[in-house]
Amino acid sequence: MEQLEEDQPPVGGLLGLLVAEPPELRRLPVALLTRGQKAAELEHVAALTARLAAYEAELVLGLADDTPDDLDPAPGTPGARQGSWAPDPELPGVSESFTAELAMVLNCGRRSASLLAQRAWVYRESLPGTWAALAEGVLDEARAKVLVDVLQHTDPDVARQVEFRLLPEAASLTMHALRKRAVAALLAVDADAVDARRREAERQAxxxxxxSPREGMSxxxxxxxxxxxxxxxxxxxxxxxxxxxxxxxxxxxxxxxxxxxxxxxRPWDDTRPPVTAHLQLIAPLSALAGESSEAGEVNGLPITTRQLRDLLARLDGLGVRTPAGGSVTLALTDDDGALRATTSLEQLRRLARRGCPTHPDIDCDCGVLDRPAEVDGYAPSAAQQTFVHTRDRTCRFPGCGQRAGWADADHVVPHAHGGPTDCANLCCLCRSHHRLKTFAPSWRFTMSPDGVLTVTTPSGITRTTRPPGTRPPPAESSAPPPSGNPDDDPPPF
Known part of the structure; x- marks a missing residue:
């Protein structure tokens, strides 16, 4: 019998048997399951897929650790990388041959293998909380990939700060919304570095x-x-x-x-009707005054406060002049980001001149602006339309990102069933989801006064969406994000 070295695991032992066994999957007889059981089992499959992605990342990193760069030819020796043909090492300390081996193992292309290896590396070095959430099955791989895409080129300590802000709500956001939140959080945490990267990115415009994958298209x-x-x-x-x-x-x-x-x-064609671009700018006044680095938005796209101030300067500063056919709407929010009122510049000036009608001669804390009042009829007022579109910005159905300009202000509790035409009972739904809510049986929609929408499917699955910009309730645990070098141990599997 061949003698094994002391540090060599028993290849023929239990581990060898487990590795050699083909993977098994627990499968239930789908035909015998109720509608609710099928939905619950799909949720289990989604959680299992996430856990497998975390396990895959651990295996990839383990294989990378077994392939150090001291296996590569030393500089100046035959076979060493040299000149412009030398690619940058994909993983620090890992052999340049590793990606080729991983591609062979997974029977995929080098590009796919490289992306997988880089993503696993970011999990371990910069996003340990995301990796742990994957391992627990509470965050799916698609959302984890979004965090990696946004934060992979960021300093690990900064990445962990952003991760700490986002993880409590990441699973409840669409991929598009999560990407926006991640970019905005990164701007808030490291605005100067992001501004520097933005200026460099503008040079690469x-x-x-x-x-195109579609026939005859590009x-x-x-x-x-x-x-x-x-x-x-x-x-x-x-x-x-x-x-x-x-x-x-x-x-x-x-x-x-x-x-x-x-x-x-045909840029010279003057037969087209004239149109004016409408930009929705969102930012705290403290940021515009230079007292805060909190990120802003332009038409839903996160931008740095400096970039927003530059844009406003080009539009004649804070005294923005409304162009012909254009409009400027100011949104007033509370400390949690919930929309309290919308107004125009002219209305705000009138209110400032008039003051409080109850206490015209003294300074007071009385409110002079609030959300639009309820109306008696079915059709929302223009003020309600402005408020609801400003609050929601997109279709509020979970997972949908259709812009509010293409969405209806729909009654959550139908008007025909006693639902009021009030902002607390109106939300933006695209035409498709408006029809689903109105005509599809057994769906249930409810909304809180501050615009938190809860949708329940016929199979009993519930999803909740918050208006963009509002902050979720604080997490039960407020432990600070880890700093410094993460532990060598992988997340608990």
Whole structure:
């Protein structure tokens, strides 16, 4: 019998038997399950998929640790990387051959293997809480990937601070909303570094064309500063809407594409109707005054406070002049980010001149602005429409991100069933989810006075969405994020 070295595990022991066994999956007889049991089992599968992703990351890192870079040819020796052909090492201290081996093991391309290895590395070095949440099955891999995408090039200590802010609500956010929150949190934690990266990114602005997976199509992309991109899209969208209103029955996406192509190829054409871009700027006044680095937004895209101040300066500073056909709406929120009132610059000036009607001669704390009053009829007032669209910004159905401009202000409790036409009973739903709520049986929608929407499926699954910008309730545990070097041990599996 061959003698094993002391530090070599028993290959023929229990571990060897377990590794050699084909993986087993517990499967229930689906045909015998009730609707609710099928939904619950799908939730179990989602949690298992997340746990497997965490386990996969641990295995990838273990294999990487077994492949150190001292296995590579030393500099100056035959076979060593050299000159412009030398790729940057993908993982510090790991052999350049590791990615090729991982691709062989997983029977995938080098690019896919490289992304997997980099993601696992970020989990261990920068996002241990995200890795642990994956291992527990409480956060899915898609949302974990979003955090990796946003934070992988950030200092690990900064990444852990952002992670600490986001993890309590990450599982309840859509991927799009989570990405926005992550970028905004990163701006708040490390605004100077983000501004430096933004300036460098603006130097890399470009327009590219890529093959499309759809037959006969190509994809044209443009990397632009966020305010410019928001303005460009809004103009294209408005022109597409005008075509739609004129009776063009093509899908609105096709109309946007046609408008963009026409603007680029026929810039001299003056027969198009004039339109003005509408930008929604959101930021705390303290940030605009230079007293805070809290991130702002332009049409839902997170931007740094410095970038927002630059934009306002180009629009004539805080005394923004409303362009012909345009509008400026101010949103007033409480300390938790919940919308309290919307107003215009002119209305705000009138209120400032008039003061409190109850105490006109003294300073007081009486409120002079609040959300619009309830109306008697079915149709919301213009003030209610402005308030609800400003509060919700997108369709509020869980997982949907359709912009509010294409969404209806719908009664949560139907008006025909006694539901009031009040902002506490109105939320933005895109046409598809509006129809689902109205006509699909056994769905249940409820909303709190501050706009927290809860949706329950016919199978009993419940999801909750909060208006963008509102802060979730504080987590039960307020332990600070870990700092310094993370422990060598992986999350508990």
């Amino acid at each position: 470009d327009v590219r064309v890529h093959p 994809t044209l992309t443009a990397d632009l500063p966020a305010p410019v991109a928001a303005a460009c899209f809004d103009l294209v969208d408005q022109l597409a809407v005008l075509l739609k209103k004129d009776g063009d029955d093509r899908p609105v996406g096709q109309l946007r594409a046609a408008v963009l192509a026409d603007l680029v190829q």
